[in-house]
Amino acid sequence: MINQLDRLLAAYCSPTLAGIKPASLVCCDDKLYPDLLQRLAEYRTAFAPRGMYFEIVCACRGRYLLLVYHRAQLEQRLSDPRVKRVMERFGYPVDRSLAELLERLKERIAMCDAFPHEIGLFLGYPIEDVVGFIRNQGRGCKLSGYWKVYGDPEAASRLFERLSRVCQAVTRRIERGESLLAVFAAA
Secondary structure, three states, rough: OHHHHHHHHHHHHHHOOOOOEEEEEEEOOOOOOOHHHHHHHHHHHHHHHHOOEEEEEEEOOOOOEEEEEEHHHHHHHHOHHHHHHHHHHHHOOOOOOOOHHHHHHHHHHHOOOOOOOOHHHHHHOOOOHHHHHHHHOOOOOOEEEEOOOOHHHHHHHHHHHHHHHHHHHHHOOOOOOOOOOHHHHHH
């Protein structure tokens, strides 16, 4: 029997689990995934040696917003001076620990009606695309795919294809009965 949480994470988090991007975000309905907290404990144990973390950044209205991230990659990403400048505008303590940055992200998620747009910085989106989205309020992009592109559409298109291929390949393996742990944690 196919584990539905494995299927969900394969579809949305494979690029992070494969090391292509620093983080992925996925929404989990607690009615569809009643054993989510128990499964996350298993994932945390299995993926910890690879530096992967599974953190709930919001729990509201019967849903969990799960951030899956590679700690070292995310720390490197958030230490980029250009990223820090943008994050400072939204009140992030940029010279503090990753844990403190994630706490601020949780606060921002809780106080915003929609996602705080700087979340793209955590997810590894190109900075020019995050800044362009904020500046243009989501309008006038050059390309729309995994995110809205305001910078280099050709590079983004190639990356979108790569992300899609990884998600599809992992999803196929899950559909054939492999577990997410078998696909990634043992690698």
